[in-house]
Amino acid sequence: MSEHELCTGMSSEWFTPPEIFRALRLTFDLDPCQPNEGRAFLSVPCRRFLTAAEDGLTQPWEGLVWMNPPFGGRNGQVPWLRKFMRHGNGIALVAARTSASWFHDVAVEAETMLFPRGKTKFVRPDGSRGGSPGTGIVLLGMGATANNALWNSGLGLFVNNRRVVA
Template sequence: MTKPYHAMTGRSDEWFTPPEIFEALGETFDLDVSQPETGREYLSVPCRRFLTMKNDGLSSAWDGFVWMNPPFGARNGVVPWLARFMRHGNGIACVYARTSAGWFHDCTPKADAMLFPRGKTKFIRPDGSRGNAPGDGIVLIGMGKRAVSALARAQKAGLGITVKIYRKDTV
């Protein structure tokens, strides 16, 4: 069995979100909380400011409308990032769509909407090349009215299917 790209010796855990996602969302973010240290010339995140590993995006102050594509490598490594994102409550997060995972069920009921892109998203490697279809799909998780509008716009653009979250207390 072949290891995923990020698990290969000397390979990066940093994958860049492809530009077509941002084109469909039609947004400029105030802050990217987990931008890579290297290869940023291949990034397409439309943002005013960013944090990198050196800035420790997980513990630094967040403000405004955030974009979060956290490190995907470690098992359940996304959990502290998602918890922080949910507390912040304003932005869009890109994570694995592991709908059977406990963390998915613990975190997503707090979201306002989610968009499941059609097919498997082919991320950009730190060298600028496009990866092959990954083993898992992704989900874009939206918090706040602006995020819900952006996800709805992305659905209209053909990116995927948006689902609005209904909480127990509102049903």
């Protein structure tokens, strides 16, 4: 689930397209950001979900996490990203706003990043595809399983962000 862009239509829910999950070839242990409604067209291969009503931000996380966080207002995804980085095992999808302070303060903590080719057309709660959003996305990887899946996905530009200190 994500408010990937500000809502300009009937819903602020934007679901990750299934082709991303096919390319990753993973089953996740937890998606802490599932919507309360419109879930018929969700394609997240996951064993356990937490809905917005269950507030995944306050619940414990275990295992390999898929996270497409609710963006909310300005910097709304930051608390989710901080928890994701502390958890250290999974893949997070966020807007590739590389000039934003939150990107430099939090997103760059990811071990790996994958910038998919082109604009990702998200799925609406009714199953239709959205148009081309105003910005691209980045998939942030933490942990060996997630990093290897991003590397092998063929989705786009893979960046190993692990810092080497001499």
